[in-house]
Amino acid sequence: MECHNYMEDIVKNTLENLLSKRDDVCKCEKCRLDIMALALNNLPSKYVVTDKGRVYTKIAELELQLRADVVKELTKAIEKVKKAPQH
Numbered sequence: 001m002e003c004h005n006y007m008e009d010i011v012k013n014t015l016e017n018l019l020s021k022r023d024d025v026c027k028c029e030k031c032r033l034d035i036m037a038l039a040l041n042n043l044p045s046k047y048v049v050t051d052k053g054r055v056y057t058k059i060a061e062l063e064l065q066l067r068a069d070v071v072k073e074l075t076k077a078i079e080k081v082k083k084a085p086q087h
Helices: 006-020 029-040 051-061 064-083
Strands: none
Touching: 006 029, 006 051, 006 064, 029 064, 051 064
């Protein structure tokens, strides 16, 4: 196993869910990565190295505040990229 920022997985999964409900945003790979990068820069890292760490982080993901923070940052990032896409 390697060192991995589990927050990337949380953000990616949440972004897919948010984009599936929107038709007003470009969904190309470049825009998706820009949105993820903007959001991840404003969220705390959740690095894991072991499977046990991954399980603990997965449990923390269920916390309402964490999910709300991820949605908030992704929504801000979506709006920013929507206004000025870089593709």
